[in-house]
Amino acid sequence: xxxxxxxxxxxxxxxxxxxTAEELTRFAAQIGDILAYMDMxxxxxxxxxxxxxxxxxxxxxxxxxxxxxxxQANSRSETLANAPATDGEFFLVPxxx
Amino acid sequence: MGRYETVIGLEVxxxxxxxxxxxxxxxxxxxxxxxVNVCAVCSGMPGVLPVLNEKAxxxxxxxxxxIDCAINERSIFARKNYFYPDLPKGYQISQFExxxxxxxxxxxxxxxxxxxxGVTRIHLEDDAGKLIxxxxxxxxxxxxxxxxxxxxxxxxxxxxxxxxxAVAYLKELRAILVYLGICxxxxxxxxxxxxxxxxxxxxxxxxxxxxxxxxxxxxxxxVQKAIEYEVARQADLxxxxxxxxxxxxxYDADKGVTVSMRGKEQAHDxxxxxxPDLPPIVVAKEKLAALRAGLPELPRAKRERFVADCGIPxxxxxxxxxxxxxxxxxxxxxxxxxxxxxxxxxxxxEFLRELNQAGLAPGAAKMTPEKLAALIKLIDSGAISGKxxxxxxxxxxxxxxxxxxxxxxxxxxxxxDASALEAAVDAALAESQAEVAAFKGGKTKLMGFFVGxxxxxxxxxANPGLVNELLAKKLG
Numbered sequence: 209x210x211x212x213x214x215x216x217x218x219x220x221x222x223x224x225x226x227x228t229a230e231e232l233t234r235f236a237a238q239i240g241d242i243l244a245y246m247d248m249x250x251x252x253x254x255x256x257x258x259x260x261x262x263x264x265x266x267x268x269x270x271x272x273x274x275x276x277x278x279x280q281a282n283s284r285s286e287t288l289a290n291a292p293a294t295d296g297e298f299f300l301v302p303x304x305x
Numbered sequence: 306m307g308r309y310e311t312v313i314g315l316e317v318x319x320x321x322x323x324x325x326x327x328x329x330x331x332x333x334x335x336x337x338x339x340x341v342n343v344c345a346v347c348s349g350m351p352g353v354l355p356v357l358n359e360k361a362x363x364x365x366x367x368x369x370x371x372i373d374c375a376i377n378e379r380s381i382f383a384r385k386n387y388f389y390p391d392l393p394k395g396y397q398i399s400q401f402e403x404x405x406x407x408x409x410x411x412x413x414x415x416x417x418x419x420x421x422x423g424v425t426r427i428h429l430e431d432d433a434g435k436l437i438x439x440x441x442x443x444x445x446x447x448x449x450x451x452x453x454x455x456x457x458x459x460x461x462x463x464x465x466x467x468x469x470x471a472v473a474y475l476k477e478l479r480a481i482l483v484y485l486g487i488c489x490x491x492x493x494x495x496x497x498x499x500x501x502x503x504x505x506x507x508x509x510x511x512x513x514x515x516x517x518x519x520x521x522x523x524x525x526x527x528v529q530k531a532i533e534y535e536v537a538r539q540a541d542l543x544x545x546x547x548x549x550x551x552x553x554x555x556y557d558a559d560k561g562v563t564v565s566m567r568g569k570e571q572a573h574d575x576x577x578x579x580x581p582d583l584p585p586i587v588v589a590k591e592k593l594a595a596l597r598a599g600l601p602e603l604p605r606a607k608r609e610r611f612v613a614d615c616g617i618p619x620x621x622x623x624x625x626x627x628x629x630x631x632x633x634x635x636x637x638x639x640x641x642x643x644x645x646x647x648x649x650x651x652x653x654x655e656f657l658r659e660l661n662q663a664g665l666a667p668g669a670a671k672m673t674p675e676k677l678a679a680l681i682k683l684i685d686s687g688a689i690s691g692k693x694x695x696x697x698x699x700x701x702x703x704x705x706x707x708x709x710x711x712x713x714x715x716x717x718x719x720x721x722d723a724s725a726l727e728a729a730v731d732a733a734l735a736e737s738q739a740e741v742a743a744f745k746g747g748k749t750k751l752m753g754f755f756v757g758x759x760x761x762x763x764x765x766x767a768n769p770g771l772v773n774e775l776l777a778k779k780l781g
């Protein structure tokens with residue numbers, strides 16, 4: 209797959225990142241190289257092989273869930289301790305609407 | 306409007322009534338102080354590992370069974386990526402390629418017609434936090450108590466052909482969820498939410514028109530109004546030769562209109578990919594069998610039983626079964642000896658009216674099913690008239706008094722003693738000489754007038770049958 213600077217710009221926008229034109233060109237080339245490596249993996253014949261979506265799946269179905277029991281992990285002040293902005297009850301963020 | 310056919314598909318989000326969240330042990334309680342049920346997992350700290358809540362899977366499977374979905378042997382979680390301040394992880398954990406269950410059906414009743422609505426899929430996902438916007442300040446407040454709470458999304462096929470069908474489908478789904486005990490069904494608090502995809506196509510055309518997605522409808526009435534508005538709006542556009550734009554529109558309940566929601570989600574590019582932190586969901590066959598064996602009686606079965614066993618009309622059975630608590634109330638009244646048809650009538654008229662006025666759930670009414678049964682028996686036995694029963698109902702409902710004791714204390718018992726009534730009948734006839742003469746001259750319709758007069762004199766307590774009998778004798 210050919211990755212263009214425009215494509216990088218679109219992904220950057222979704223990730224709320226801003227790049228210079230020089231960076232867009234450089235990243236397009238780098239991402240293209242990474243995807244070329246994926247193409248190499250794709251050349252292997254995996255017919256009949258179940259996809260492994262997650263290494264966690266190797267643990268098997270048992271023990272993959274937890275019982276439905278609630279407990280309090282943190283106090284509110286602990287939860288808000290690292291917030292850049294808070295009023296003591298909520299996280300504060302720039303107004304979004 | 307006959308030139309266009311309305312096509313609607315619904316996406317329903319139901320909040321599962323578990324104790325804890327979907328991937329962490331924080332409480333799933335509604336209405337707590339902000340940000341008290343938050344941990345490293347549901348606040349999106351780096352390096353944490355989500356662990357799936359077993360009960361949430363069971364609840365989702367129960368819903369799948371209740372609407373005849375096929376449950377996939379293995380289903381996987383996927384990340385749906387987008388940035389918004391109510392989503393601290395930067396992605397929602399949902400299911401994409403392989404959902405928990407697929408291909409279900411919901412039978413609905415609209416008027417006299419029955420219809421089967423296809424269900425595309427049911428999947429598990431976690432909810433986002435809550436944002437509170439202050440008009441006065443330049444900030445939004447974030448409460449993460451809801452972040453990570455368990456939802457099932459139920460996606461219908463585009464099988465619905467109008468607002469009425471959409472509402473009937475939603476009511477049925479909600480009733481099933483509540484009967485299963487897996488969701489409280491509260492639309493105002495957002496534990497049962499719906500988005501509607503609405504499009505029009507020229508009658509007879511197979512291909513779907515361009516759809517708009519409607520959001521922000523938090524009552525059945527809103528759903529009805531929003532769809533009706535949207536259908537009219539799209540019909541106007543098409544009539545004028547204009548295009549419907551594929552977009553998300555918010556329902557404004559105050560103005561009764563749908564408004565285009567620009568920005569946030571217009572460019573849908575969620576870049577789904579399988580979540581590497583979570584193993585596939587695999588539910589053992591034995592567990593599925595146990596869940597299936599434990600399914601309760603569902604609304605439709607109860608409705609059919611009410612019609613078959615109690616002889617009440619299908620429409621009444623529909624009203625009585627839509628809320629599980631109301632159905633339970635009805636059954637408890639029957640168990641206390643009330644006649645089914647009479648109990649159904651009292652519940653659907655007087656009881657529901659008082660209940661709605663008081664804003665109570667059926668189970669919270671001071672007038673218990675046993676007391677309603679007692680009231681019905683007082684009328685059946687002739688101890689009081691039906692009219693008095695209706696008059697004293699609001700009082701009994703509010704006070705929770707025993708109907709028998711109340712009637713005795715207020716001296717409302719029906720006068721069924723001929724000698725006691727005779728005086729009232731004589732007095733009534735004595736003061737209406739002209740009418741008596743007219744009656745004897747052939748105006749037999751005046752009988753009603755005499756009965757009314759006697760009733761007035763006895764404050765409605767006279768036994769109407771006996772009054773008729775006495776009058777007939779005296780005028781004959």
